Amino acid sequence: METKVKQLHTSVxxxxxxxxxxxxxxxxxxxxxxxxxxxxxxxxxxxxxGQYRVTxxxxxxxxxxxxxxxxxxxxxxxxxxxxxxxxxKTDKK
Numbered sequence: 001m002e003t004k005v006k007q008l009h010t011s012v013x014x015x016x017x018x019x020x021x022x023x024x025x026x027x028x029x030x031x032x033x034x035x036x037x038x039x040x041x042x043x044x045x046x047x048x049x050g051q052y053r054v055t056x057x058x059x060x061x062x063x064x065x066x067x068x069x070x071x072x073x074x075x076x077x078x079x080x081x082x083x084x085x086x087x088x089k090t091d092k093k
Contacts, residue, residue: 029061035079036068052082 027040031047038061039048047055047068054075058064068075 029065031065031068034068038064038068049079049082050086052078052085054078054082 024041029038029040031037035049036047036054037049038045039053040061044057044059045061045064046053046057047064055064055067058067
């Protein structure tokens with residue numbers, strides 16, 4: 001469970017700081033009927049919800065999509081924690 005929490009706080013925008021000096025193609029694909037999207041950078045793909053990464057990087061978009069469509073307790077907790085974090089950020093403004 002600790003690993004999942006660490007993943008939750010990894011920002012999509014900070015995913016590739018070491019390669020920031022070169023231009024990259026970032027692809028985004030919305031996962032239909034879900035709050036998730038799939039981000040592909042440099043041949044790797046991962047699932048995200050807003051600015052939060054929710055899966056480990058994987059080789060294919062299909063693998064990530066299959067993982068995101070699984071409704072597990074871990075995924076449910078991730079989504080609740082993301083929503084709580086967003087609420088806290090909104091309340092601070």
